[in-house]
Amino acid sequence: MHSLIGTRANITSLTALHYPPVPEHVSEGQLRCGEHTDFGTITLLFQDEVPGLEVLNRHGRYIPAPPLPNTVVVNIGDLMQRWTADGIVSNKHRVVLPDTEALRKVSRRSLAFFVNPNDDAVITCLDDSGKYEPVNAGEYVKGKIAALTKE
Ligand SMILES: O=C(O)CCC(=O)C(=O)O
Numbered sequence: 001m002h003s004l005i006g007t008r009a010n011i012t013s014l015t016a017l018h019y020p021p022v023p024e025h026v027s028e029g030q031l032r033c034g035e036h037t038d039f040g041t042i043t044l045l046f047q048d049e050v051p052g053l054e055v056l057n058r059h060g061r062y063i064p065a066p067p068l069p070n071t072v073v074v075n076i077g078d079l080m081q082r083w084t085a086d087g088i089v090s091n092k093h094r095v096v097l098p099d100t101e102a103l104r105k106v107s108r109r110s111l112a113f114f115v116n117p118n119d120d121a122v123i124t125c126l127d128d129s130g131k132y133e134p135v136n137a138g139e140y141v142k143g144k145i146a147a148l149t150k151e
């Protein structure tokens, strides 16, 4: 399913994210990265030392996932949720602005390794429950990315 990582037939990507210092005046509720789920299989997220990442827990409350030394955050993607028929859930997450003046003055950097199945993979529920319609992985993820850039 992931055998073609590194070729044009699989859109797994390593993305370098840069959040510039926070301007002095920001709108109410301004975020560095809005609430979302990732789309593919799993995401490996490497954060620098600037906090802000939050994950939604099962009680519907956002909790911080602060940077810890030598620690990688693993987010589950939507295709993994479909594959496992909700056995593993793609968790919502977001990046908020830091509380302190000092941390607002510095950039935040992270590296996200978005792991995706091969473009031609068909993702069906592994338990044969049919809870989700089979989807073509490439079309699914590319469609979600296209919808993002339309917003
Ligand atoms: O920068 C981060 O810590 C999170 C980024 C993220 O969730 C994403 O790009 O999907």
Ligand SMILES: [Fe+2]
Pocket (backbone or CB within 6 Å): 036, 037, 038, 043, 075, 093
């Ligand atoms: Fe994400």
